[in-house]
Amino acid sequence: MKLQIEDSILVRDYISGDEKALEILINRHNQRITSFIYSKVLDRDVTEDIFQDTFIKVIKTLKKGLYSEEGKFLPWVMRIAHNLIIDHFRKNKRMPMFEGSEDFNIFSVIGDDKLNAEKQIIKDQINSDLKYLVDELPDDQKEVLLMRIYKDMSFKEISENTGVSINTALGRMRYALINLRKIIDKNNIVLTNS
Amino acid sequence: MEKIYFESQKKGSSFTAYRQTIQFLISYSKSLRFVEHNNIQFEISLN
Numbered sequence: 001m002k003l004q005i006e007d008s009i010l011v012r013d014y015i016s017g018d019e020k021a022l023e024i025l026i027n028r029h030n031q032r033i034t035s036f037i038y039s040k041v042l043d044r045d046v047t048e049d050i051f052q053d054t055f056i057k058v059i060k061t062l063k064k065g066l067y068s069e070e071g072k073f074l075p076w077v078m079r080i081a082h083n084l085i086i087d088h089f090r091k092n093k094r095m096p097m098f099e100g101s102e103d104f105n106i107f108s109v110i111g112d113d114k115l116n117a118e119k120q121i122i123k124d125q126i127n128s129d130l131k132y133l134v135d136e137l138p139d140d141q142k143e144v145l146l147m148r149i150y151k152d153m154s155f156k157e158i159s160e161n162t163g164v165s166i167n168t169a170l171g172r173m174r175y176a177l178i179n180l181r182k183i184i185d186k187n188n189i190v191l192t193n194s
Numbered sequence: 195m196e197k198i199y200f201e202s203q204k205k206g207s208s209f210t211a212y213r214q215t216i217q218f219l220i221s222y223s224k225s226l227r228f229v230e231h232n233n234i235q236f237e238i239s240l241n
Contacts, residue, residue, distance in 0.1 A: 022223050026216055034209045044209075051211045052219065059223045064235065138229070138236055171225075171239045179236050186234055 007073035054081040141176035
């Protein structure tokens with residue numbers, strides 16, 4: 001007779017650092033969650049994306065120590081998936097398709113690269129504020145962000161200069177942006193040049 | 195709510211996520227760390 005470890009125990013083990021526990025949880029509930037998502041979106045690729053995003057949220061919540069629904073792991077994951085499915089439909093509804101015509105081209109009216117003096121001052125102020133925010137980042141992320149944004153280096157060049165792979169440089173850039181957003185949200189900072 | 199989810203599944207077909215997706219999630223999890231600095235939690239990837 002094969003004994004199955006309860007979800008709540010696997011969740012506790014995962015939070016304590018046992019990565020294998022996550023694999024068991026994912027494999028145990030893979031079919032239910034994937035089938036549920038597919039039954040709503042009816043698209044295999046979208047299903048895969050939502051499944052992945054669902055577990056990224058699960059992983060982050062558990063690692064941050066924010067999970068508090070012990071014993072109800074699957075319904076909790078299903079709720080996350082459900083919310084992401086709703087987000088998916090909302091996003092698709094909110095993004096109208098625009099096609100230009102012979103008389104009118106949207107690209108002729110958007111993207112004005114000549115800023116007036118006032119906008120230039122605001123832009124300089126934003127850049128200056130951003131430098132303070134960037135200083136709050138961990139050193140490895142700050143290094144990649146400065147090379148990419150301020151020195152305009154490619155990820156290949158960043159990789160060569162820092163001795164890490166391109167994927168790692170890309171990952172660090174991604175986390176730098178995520179963390180910058182967090183600092184901005186946490187401190188209610190408004191950066192705008194509208 | 196749990197019942198609604200599982201009832202809705204009975205009507206549809208059965209699928210599982212691709213092996214690559216699961217592998218990605220496992221690697222992602224292994225590489226992800228959270229550290230705190232000045233009361234702000236930072237995400238760090240160790241890949």
